[in-house]
Amino acid sequence: MIELSNEDLCHAIGSLETGGKVRKLALLLFGREDSLRQLMPTHEVGWQVLDAQNVLENEFSRRPLLRTFEDLGERFRARNRSTELVDLFRTEIPDFDPDAFREALANAMTHRDYTQLGAIHVQWNEDGIRIDSPGDSPKACGSTTCSSRHRALAIRCSPMRSSAPASSSARDAASI
Numbered sequence: 001m002i003e004l005s006n007e008d009l010c011h012a013i014g015s016l017e018t019g020g021k022v023r024k025l026a027l028l029l030f031g032r033e034d035s036l037r038q039l040m041p042t043h044e045v046g047w048q049v050l051d052a053q054n055v056l057e058n059e060f061s062r063r064p065l066l067r068t069f070e071d072l073g074e075r076f077r078a079r080n081r082s083t084e085l086v087d088l089f090r091t092e093i094p095d096f097d098p099d100a101f102r103e104a105l106a107n108a109m110t111h112r113d114y115t116q117l118g119a120i121h122v123q124w125n126e127d128g129i130r131i132d133s134p135g136d137s138p139k140a141c142g143s144t145t146c147s148s149r150h151r152a153l154a155i156r157c158s159p160m161r162s163s164a165p166a167s168s169s170a171r172d173a174a175s176i
Contacts, residue, residue: 024114028065036062042134044119045109047075051126060119065109072122076101079124096129108133 010016015026027039036043045068049057061068080101082092108120113135121132 028114030066031064033062033064036064040114042114042117045072046119046121047072048121048123049079049125050123069105069109072105073102101129104129104131111135 004012007016007020010022010026010030013025013029015023015029017023024040027035028043031039044060044062046060047057048055048059061071063071076096076098080094080096080098082094085091085093105122108122108131112120112133116135118134120134121130123130123132
C-alpha cells in the first residue's frame, strides 16, 4: 500500500466513491481540521487527566482520526508508568496494557455515532482510564454480539497490578 498514490489508497480503503466523491471516511481519516469542523461538526476527541480535585490536562481536538490516534497513543505512553518486578529476572510491568488501550480507543473511534453531538472522551484518573464514545451501537450488529453495548461505549481500564476484580457500571461495555 505504500506504493499507492493518495487517490489509489483512498479507493483501496473505500473512502472514495466511483467518480472521486469523498466519503465521510476519507474526511475523518485524512481531512484538514477546518474541513472537519465545517463538514463533520460532531467530530471531536477529548483527552483529560484528572486527580482528586484538579484538572491536570484538558485538551479537545478536531484533528483527523489517524493523527488523533497517534497523538493519544503518545500521551498514553508518556503517562503509562511501569513497575519493575525483580525475581529471577527483572521484568517491567506497565500500569496499563498498551494493546488494551489501543483497542479501546480504536473501538471508540470506529463505533462512534457521528450523527450525534458529543465528543469521544479519554479520561485518565486515579481509578483508571475511561473512554466514552457517543451514540448507540452499530445497527448492523446481531443482538448477541452487541447486547452488552449501551448508549455510550465506555471502556474502563484498571491498573494491571491491581489484584481487585475489574469493576463495571451500567455504562461499561468491557473491562480491561
